[in-house]
Amino acid sequence: MVRRQVSMQDIARNAGVSRSTVSFVLNERTDISIPEETRARVREAARQLGYRPNVMAQSLAKESTNLIGLVTDIASSPFAGGIINGAQQAAWRLGKFLLIVSTEGDPARDEAALEMLLERRVEGLIYATQAHKVVALPSAAREVPTVLAHCVEESGEFPSVLPDEEQGGFTATRHLIEAGHQRIALINLDTAMPAARLREAGYRRALREARIEVDDRMITVGHATANGGFHAARTLLDGGEVPTALFCANDRMAMGAYDAIKEAGLHVPDDVSVVGFDNQEIIAAYLRPALTTVALPFERMGAAAVEVLSSVHGSAGCTPLLVPCPLVKRGSVA
Amino acid sequence: MVRRQVSMQDIARNAGVSRSTVSFVLNERTDISIPEETRARVREAARQLGYRPNVMAQSLAKESTNLIGLVTDIASSPFAGGIINGAQQAAWRLGKFLLIVSTEGDPARDEAALEMLLERRVEGLIYATQAHKVVALPSAAREVPTVLAHCVEESGEFPSVLPDEEQGGFTATRHLIEAGHQRIALINLDTAMPAARLREAGYRRALREARIEVDDRMITVGHATANGGFHAARTLLDGGEVPTALFCANDRMAMGAYDAIKEAGLHVPDDVSVVGFDNQEIIAAYLRPALTTVALPFERMGAAAVEVLSSVHGSAGCTPLLVPCPLVKRGSVA
């Protein structure tokens, strides 16, 4: 099964040239002049023998591995999944591979993971989290270019790629305003989360720019679940001033809000319009009517992270790179 | 920034021994007798210099990379995500790394991906798909141990890891029977899919074993969406013989069925019990009441795949390894 792989040596012998000639030909080095006749002979030998370069040996000699390490807290979450996929695609485009390790939130594994990655001589490191938060990196991260995705580091020494939550909140609210709404309520997340503060800021800016007064009774905080959304929406709907539109800071809460609206004998979107946040496909696309929501740009963040590492983006600066959150229009706004 | 990494040579010099001694000490080789005093000196030098082994060089010398390639059609799907994560965890436990590439369903990339993976000298290959199906593998897959996850290969030459769909259908139906139901309808997927046939087979076996006659009017096929489930359920509910329980062959259809049930003025689970399939967390956990469903064991399939490759499981046979689909009880059955 494991019959020895054919090496450049074999090709050299077969084509009657030296190893270096083979190397030059196979690497298509045009700065070295080798007659086309010889090149053809070498290539033919390589083909016939079924030669496959050994990237590890190349890496060892060139001292460049084309490997990027990606450590994440929970790889199986759809969130991290998006980042991984985006990073993976971008890496592929650049001819690089990703070495992924999921720490399952165990900080001890963070360090072990980093160590293993460094032993494999990764040329860059992406540290991605499921939720937008502040993290502390093991100091070994300093030994290689590192970029954070969907999180920021305490010390502020590392570049990050973040969703532009403020713009997302703005876009959602703006969309509602453009649909003619004036009484727009916000069902926010716990404001300890950076995402909550920023989404609210965007909401406020949109209202302000449209010269709609911000009514604090229209801003509630719910537990980040369908149930939380249900209760928050019910409270709002029972209040004196019934909103005509709801901006929910996540899709799960929007899902609960749908139920509260139905229960109040109202209809989405005719009586109450709803915009969510997160674009959790399975919720958003299958709710009836389908939920208009703001997407977190995971794929693009993943891609941006590897591009920052490969310095496709010029800056190695540490001010976070903000990736826009696009609005996904479906059927819940009228 | 890239000050040359310290090598064994440096340690040898520093500890006043030869490179091979360093190698033996650091690899904790007890078959070579080296006085503890020397060992300590070497270890101390390694620590002081901040030595970090170069796994690539080790691999080159040992001809073993501890790398497993994983190619999948759509890495970002929650399905493939589970497989990737399970495989990742298992690989980590075995001290191996996964090299993941997502082909986005492009067959041309399948082959390119395989080639790149082989150039990196992966020691095994996992080919995972999002949906349970039959695939054709590029012939290069034959050059290295390969196992399929969630799919089977045309030729039947490769081992596979599959969910035990029949047992899943059986378990779901059995659960309904144990809750006292007799009139249990099935809303199935298009029976061209292997999953549909097997789930139905499990359904039939459960009824048969409970000596409940299978009524073909109770078996319908819906489009695999919330809408499909909605319509199928409505048809069933409008029929003469109204079922007291619905087994939906996926959660999306169950979601639609919920709506049909509500619209008919009935309640889940008091009037109609519902069991889904797939355990799409976001649907199942947040539906109200939460959906009892059968989970596809993605993580375990991923883990099993790498274990098969590492021959943790003895057999290198080609009869598929069936991983059980567990029932996840929530609130939709009474």
Next chain:
DNA sequence: CTGAAAGCGCTAACAT
């Protein structure tokens, strides 16, 4: 018990 030396597969500076 330790060290010298060959080799893993490849790159690249230097000769020829």
Next chain:
DNA sequence: ATGTTAGCGCTTTCAG
């Protein structure tokens, strides 16, 4: 224009 040679960092056989 082609070949020789010295690495890259490590493992392992074989002498000493």
